[in-house]
Amino acid sequence: xxxxxxxxxxxxxxxxxxxxxxxxxxxxxxxxxxxxxxxxxxxxxxxxxxxxxxxxxxxxxxxxxxxxxxxxxxxxxxxxxxxxxxxxxxxxxxxxxxxxxxxxxxxxxxxxxxxxxxxxxxxxxxxxxxxxxxxxxxxxxxxxxxxxxxxxxxxxxxxxxxxxxxxxxxxxxxxxxxxxxxxxxxxxxx
Amino acid sequence: xxxxxxxxxxxxxxxxxxxxxxxxxxxxxxxxxxxxxxxxxxxxxxxxxxxxxxxxxxxxxxxxxxxxxxxxxxxxxxxxxxxxxxxxxxxxxxxxxxxxxxxxxxxxxxxxxxxxxxxxxxxxxxxxxxxxxxxxxxxxxxxxxxxxxxxxxxxxxxxxxxxxxxxxxxxxxxxxxxxxxxxxxxxxxxxxxxxxxxxxxxxxxxxxxxxxxxxxxxxxxxxxxxxxxxxxxxxxxxxxxxxxxxxxxxxxxx
Numbered sequence: 001x002x003x004x005x006x007x008x009x010x011x012x013x014x015x016x017x018x019x020x021x022x023x024x025x026x027x028x029x030x031x032x033x034x035x036x037x038x039x040x041x042x043x044x045x046x047x048x049x050x051x052x053x054x055x056x057x058x059x060x061x062x063x064x065x066x067x068x069x070x071x072x073x074x075x076x077x078x079x080x081x082x083x084x085x086x087x088x089x090x091x092x093x094x095x096x097x098x099x100x101x102x103x104x105x106x107x108x109x110x111x112x113x114x115x116x117x118x119x120x121x122x123x124x125x126x127x128x129x130x131x132x133x134x135x136x137x138x139x140x141x142x143x144x145x146x147x148x149x150x151x152x153x154x155x156x157x158x159x160x161x162x163x164x165x166x167x168x169x170x171x172x173x174x175x176x177x178x179x180x181x182x183x184x185x186x187x188x189x190x
Numbered sequence: 191x192x193x194x195x196x197x198x199x200x201x202x203x204x205x206x207x208x209x210x211x212x213x214x215x216x217x218x219x220x221x222x223x224x225x226x227x228x229x230x231x232x233x234x235x236x237x238x239x240x241x242x243x244x245x246x247x248x249x250x251x252x253x254x255x256x257x258x259x260x261x262x263x264x265x266x267x268x269x270x271x272x273x274x275x276x277x278x279x280x281x282x283x284x285x286x287x288x289x290x291x292x293x294x295x296x297x298x299x300x301x302x303x304x305x306x307x308x309x310x311x312x313x314x315x316x317x318x319x320x321x322x323x324x325x326x327x328x329x330x331x332x333x334x335x336x337x338x339x340x341x342x343x344x345x346x347x348x349x350x351x352x353x354x355x356x357x358x359x360x361x362x363x364x365x366x367x368x369x370x371x372x373x374x375x376x377x378x379x380x381x382x383x384x385x386x387x388x389x390x391x392x393x394x395x396x397x398x399x400x401x402x403x404x405x406x407x408x409x410x411x412x413x414x415x416x417x418x419x420x421x422x423x424x425x426x427x428x429x430x431x432x433x434x435x436x437x438x439x440x441x442x443x444x
Contacts, residue, residue, distance in 0.1 A: 027240030067224030
């Protein structure tokens with residue numbers, strides 16, 4: 001009986017939290033979804049899907065402070081919208097991210113020594129800005145992996161790539177970020 | 191080959207390092223980008239197009255209820271399953287301890303059974319709880335509308351005597367051959383005894399899910415079981431299956 005009462009209280013609390021989150025982020029989620037799907041007919045459903053998906057991570061998002069929570073909500077809505085496009089048309093999806101060629105064709109030179117690729121502590125802060133300037137697809141990939149903590153299989157499904165290639169895509173995104181960072185540092189040096 | 195495996199290990203460790211590092215970097219990136227999202231969120235609050243309608247909130251609320259109910263049911267099932275698992279393990283441990291001990295030491299057998307009943311050398315007494323010290327009295331009238339009574343009586347038996355005491359209610363049945371079955375209802379505080387010395391059968395039984403004991407000695411069959419706040423007993427020189435059937439037929443009459 002006590003367990004039932006506690007469970008009922010938890011459910012009420014969760015519901016209040018989710019309704020509040022919905023009211024707060026409805027506009028931002030709606031805009032994010034629409035920018036990807038360009039379809040007003042199902043935007044409402046996808047907004048709801050986003051918040052329903054967030055329930056799965058309720059304990060995590062409850063602990064996030066406002067900025068990270070905003071990023072978490074936005075990238076969750078992106079994953080929902082992109083996933084929706086996948087079901088509609090693969091072409092449309094490529095239209096959003098651009099017709100990306102197989103990254104394995106242009107993989108960074110993995111033969112480089114690990115020491116060459118190590119990011120030094122002082123470079124970490126610079127790296128933030130570089131990631132923000134990455135193409136949307138690469139940035140989303142890093143978010144899905146490191147913030148939304150999706151499995152490679154889920155990422156592969158959303159981005160319509162081979163699950164075995166996810167790691168290569170990640171390596172490429174990280175290299176791109178490092179390249180952007182080096183470029184910026186060099187510009188400052190000049 | 192050793193060089194190869196060493197290189198693979200290095201690569202694996204590097205990948206792990208880079209994953210951790212990027213997790214840290216993305217943590218900061220999310221904060222920076224999140225700040226921009228928050229600003230945009232606040233701006234959109236002033237645009238009616240980006241405010242949820244009452245109908246939209248209501249629809250989401252319904253979806254949310256369904257989803258939370260699902261999660262609650264899942265969590266409930268998990269809790270029950272975990273509790274059952276714990277109970278099963280605890281029960282298994284208790285059973286292993288009991289069976290190991292009881293099977294080996296006769297003296298302990300008596301002590302263990304004492305949890306349910308007080309077994310003496312010549313008899314066994316049964317008790318529920320201590321209660322008020324009201325005196326036993328007799329009355330010729332039975333209030334059949336608020337009492338337990340057997341609804342099954344073996345063929346040929348008829349009611350011979352009835353006594354309705356405050357603590358003990360008894361009905362005696364007799365058949366033309368002179369065999370007697372006694373049905374007794376005992377209130378809390380009473381402590382009946384049954385002769386169990388050298389009994390041919392002395393075993394635990396379940397009467398409609400209630401714990402009880404069956405004793406057979408010299409063709410006298412006794413079944414005694416607890417039901418709510420009272421004990422019920424049926425005894426007679428008839429087949430034990432018949433006694434059990436009669437016990438299972440005892441019902442509370444409104």
